[in-house]
Amino acid sequence: MRIAHKFWIGILMMAATPPPALTAEPQMKLVGTAMFADSTVLDQPASVQMTVEGVGTIGDDCLDASAGRFVAVYAGELQPTSGDGARTFEASLAPDTPAIYTPGGCPIHDLTDPNVETVKLKAWVTPTTAACNHVCRDDHCRAACASAFAIRGVGELTFQLLRVVDQQTLEAGAFDELWGMLTFTTPVDATDRPFR
Numbered sequence: 001m002r003i004a005h006k007f008w009i010g011i012l013m014m015a016a017t018p019p020p021a022l023t024a025e026p027q028m029k030l031v032g033t034a035m036f037a038d039s040t041v042l043d044q045p046a047s048v049q050m051t052v053e054g055v056g057t058i059g060d061d062c063l064d065a066s067a068g069r070f071v072a073v074y075a076g077e078l079q080p081t082s083g084d085g086a087r088t089f090e091a092s093l094a095p096d097t098p099a100i101y102t103p104g105g106c107p108i109h110d111l112t113d114p115n116v117e118t119v120k121l122k123a124w125v126t127p128t129t130a131a132c133n134h135v136c137r138d139d140h141c142r143a144a145c146a147s148a149f150a151i152r153g154v155g156e157l158t159f160q161l162l163r164v165v166d167q168q169t170l171e172a173g174a175f176d177e178l179w180g181m182l183t184f185t186t187p188v189d190a191t192d193r194p195f196r
Contacts, residue, residue, distance in 0.1 A: 031090045049121070072095065
């Protein structure tokens with residue numbers, strides 16, 4: 001009886017213990033300047049994606065592991081700010097699932113000595129009439145823009161290189177604050193939708 005009594009007390013204690021909190025907060029903030037083709041500062045929200053590509057030693061059983069190539073994608077919502085000219089937007093970015101994968105799409109869980117080679121920024125904003133006027137110079141372009149999926153912006157980090165990182169940093173996207181620059185120029189259809 002005493003053993004059974006202790007067993008049920010243990011079960012009740014486990015049930016009353018809340019599960020560990022998940023780290024839902026992104027660990028990276030992207031800030032910087034975002035503008036349209038005519039140099040007008042972006043004044044509406046946008047979806048933004050940062051893609052990190054590099055090379056390292058991959059220990060996972062992936063068909064393309066021997067090449068050592070990896071990709072990590074982080075995404076979030078860009079919000080315009082009323083700051084100075086050097087900081088017109090900010091966006092909290094969270095890692096994709098899986099956080100790191102090969103170019104062939106195989107998830108990577110064992111990556112050593114990763115070296116970052118490129119960091120690319122892409123963003124997509126709703127093609128409002130005002131936004132289309134900022135990227136188009138003729139009526140044909142404006143008509144195509146009005147029915148487009150989005151207006152795409154591209155860019156890069158302005159001074160951080162992120163050359164040498166570790167697997168844990170890549171998985172969590174723990175890059176703190178990064179500075180970037182985006183320019184929105186091209187109306188695109190849904191095949192250019194955000195995320196990989």
